[in-house]
Amino acid sequence: SNEGRGFVLRRIIRRAARHGNKLGANQPFFYKLTAALVELMGDAFPQLVSSRKQVEKVLLQEEEQFAKTLDKGLRLLEQDIAELKGSEIPGETIFTLYDTYGFPVDLTNDIARERGLTLDYEGYEKAMDRQRARARAASKFGMDYNAAGLNIEGSTEFTGYEHIDGHETIRTVIVDGNEKNAQAGDEAVVVLERTPFYAESGGQVGDTGLLTWSGGRFKVTDTQKEGSNHLHIGTVIEGELFPGLEVDARIDHARRERTKKNHSATHLMHAALRKVLGEHVTQKGSLVDPDKLRFDFSHFEPVTPEQLREIEHQVNEQILDNTPVQTEITDMEQAQAKGAMALFGEKYGDTVRVLSMGSEDYSVELCGGTHVARTGDIGLFRITSESGISSGVRRIEAVTGFGALEWVEETEQTLREAAKLVKGSRESLVEKVQQTLDRNRQLEKDINALQAKLASSAGTDLAGSAVEVGGLKVVASEMEGADRKALMETADQLKNKLGKGVVVLASVEDGKVTLVAGVTKSDTGRIKAGDLMKHLAEQVGGKGGGRPDMAQGGGSDPSRLADALAEVPAWVEKNIA
Known part of the structure; x- marks a missing residue:
């Protein structure tokens, strides 16, 4: 990983790789230490034995990746050192080595210490601050409500598992960061005592919808969380909003239903990934919205077309079985005994919500999101893309329900149009395209031969x-x-x-x-x-x-x-x- 404990491990590995390189190890070597570690520690940690091949693969990949950047980074550092007028390596150089070449600051410091040089830590921190500012500016939301420090008292009761609407009371109205009444045209944040609106969490987007009252409407464009409260973010269409006002809250039901299908399919796909690729697969991030699902997971190499077909097949098999989706509120110890997967980095309370779906508990995870009642409600699952987004992290995007059906129809239309272009049918399309490619290759050879003759004649x-x-x-x-x-x-x-x-x-x-x-x-x-x-x-x-x-x-x-x-x-x- 590029953060947390994974980043610390990466720094250790890269420091070892560099010192090995200095000692003359021009080929990857660090991954070979796995065998010795398994021999020494395998009895105490059986997972070392079962995961040995996986560990070796990941370490080898990390060494090979770092070897590509080490030479480039060292050349840049050597060039800057050669042009150095004083004894301090500039902060911009340290930042570039870190940002572009993956050099941890302590690795640059090691090299500097060997040369009797120091680092411009202040300049480095300024460069990092500029990067953080750029990242914040590119953020999805105009305001980070957690960072804004609203400090809203109390908590919102979420009723959205069972209800899509409700008659609720406004507790707080916030306009421009201040608690005050909102008029028509104002962008505001509304906090209710209870709400059916799901607040963005666990990768699932927040609900949208309407708050209505006599003579007024508030369009909810997003729902976020701040502490234990749900923030209904949107615009007053007409009327006035103020604390104590009773409103009818109704989510966009069709949007919620599409999102639920994608979220439940994400759980089934996570389970399928672990069964097809191995138990090293863990979630690294996800996005579940009404149009698609996006799932990032740990894996060291591209997923093959055959593996993608098997993953897709297993998910659709669970959908066709149409088993009920079960939820259970329990404590963490019982949830883990049930085999529920917890996501690293997520915070869980004293009680957790365990979601089980599929035949023979195909998928069991801790999740607070909204889901379908039966797996068959998902309808259809199709993977649309697979790609790498960073070292050791892959991404799959997929669609479900009518979105999957539309994707299939568009693909069919593309096939029909392609077949028409090569004067064939869907069944003969591959053969016709191959014939066209073979003919093009022959024509290219003929053109090259004629151009050679033309060149000679000219x-x-x-x-x-x-x-x-x-x-x-x-x-x-x-x-x-x-x-x-x-x-x-x-x-x-x-x-x-x-x-x-x-x-x-x-x-x-x-x-x-x-x-x-x-x-x-x-x-x-x-x-x-x-x-x-x-x-x-x-x-x-x-x-x-x-x-x-x-x-x-x-x-x-x-x-x-x-x-x-x-x-x-x-x-x-x-x-x-």
């Missing part, structure tokens, strides 16, 4: 137009319809034919100029292709450069190309050594 024709300048044969010409590759091949052909010379070739397509310049290798001491290209590209409103023997460029003003080419012999004569 080279012969253009060689006859060469003019002599200072013992060099100079060719500068436009080749109509030639792409950059054809220009390069023709330039090579010409250099071979000329023996000693300078070649400039150009073409124009869609108002853009493509330029290639070449100098025979034996003459690069007298004139440089890169210098010639810079001059030429400027003449046609562009840029260019390259090696002494071959350079490329382009421009956006074809009207000046003829004059630029005509001036090449004079430029060569002026600049030849």
Whole structure:
């Protein structure tokens, strides 16, 4: 992980890897210590024995990843040390090493201490503060209500497990951070004594809906938590809001139902991931909203298409079994005895809510979110993407219910359109696409062969137009319809034919100029292709450069190309050594 105890472990591993590197260990070595640890500690910690292969894989991956960044980071540090005027490494350098290359500050400090240098900790902290400020500015919410320190007394009773509406009493109204009445048009935060609105928690988004009363409406656009209170965030549409006012609270029921399907599917998918990939899989983050579910989990490599199909199959199998979703309020000890998974980093009270779903308790987790009554209510589950988001963390996105049905229909439509393009059917689509790709590859080979012939022929024709300048044969010409590759091949052909010379070739397509310049290798001491290209590209409103023997460029003003080419012999004569 990049935080907490996982980050501490990563720092230890990376420090070990660096010292091993200093001692001459140019290949990964740290992961090999697993065998010795299992032998010494396996009896006391049986999970070391059962997880040995997994531990070795993760450690090896971490070493290999760090090896890629170590060299780059060390080069940057060495460069900064070489340019250092005093004895203190700047804070910006320390921050860049940490932010870009994963160097913990203590690793940079180790290197500095070996050189008799110190670190600019103050400058480093300022750089970190700037990054935190950028992160806060990019945050989803305009106001962090927890950080705002509202300190609202009391607690809100949540009735949303059983009800979607209720007749409730307002306890507090907050406008611009202050407790006061809200008028029409005001953005406000409303706290009720009781509420059916679910507050964002555990990855599930907060409910939206309406608070209504005689002569007034408040549109709830989000529900958040502050301590034990639910904050109904939104805008007064009409009327006035004040403490003591009784209102009818009603959530957006259709939105809640879609969210419930996605949340329950997340639990089933978490269980399927552990069964298919291994028990090392743990939740690293999730988002459950009405449109999709997103689940981040610990895993050291991409999930294969075969594994994704098996995960999807297992979840849909549980959905088709249509078993009841069971909830139980108990204490943590009994919940763990039941096999409930607790999420690391989450805070749990004296009593917890255990959610069991699927055949033979396929999934058992601690969860305070809202869920379907039966697994069959989810309808259909489809995985839409799988990707890596950081070292050792993968992400799966999926859809359920009508969202999954729409995704299937869109996929079917795409298949039909693709089949139509290749004059086939859904059943013959793969075969038809393969035939098209094979034909394209053959056509590319034919084109390359023809371009080689064209280059050879053009080279012969253009060689006859060469003019002599200072013992060099100079060719500068436009080749109509030639792409950059054809220009390069023709330039090579010409250099071979000329023996000693300078070649400039150009073409124009869609108002853009493509330029290639070449100098025979034996003459690069007298004139440089890169210098010639810079001059030429400027003449046609562009840029260019390259090696002494071959350079490329382009421009956006074809009207000046003829004059630029005509001036090449004079430029060569002026600049030849």
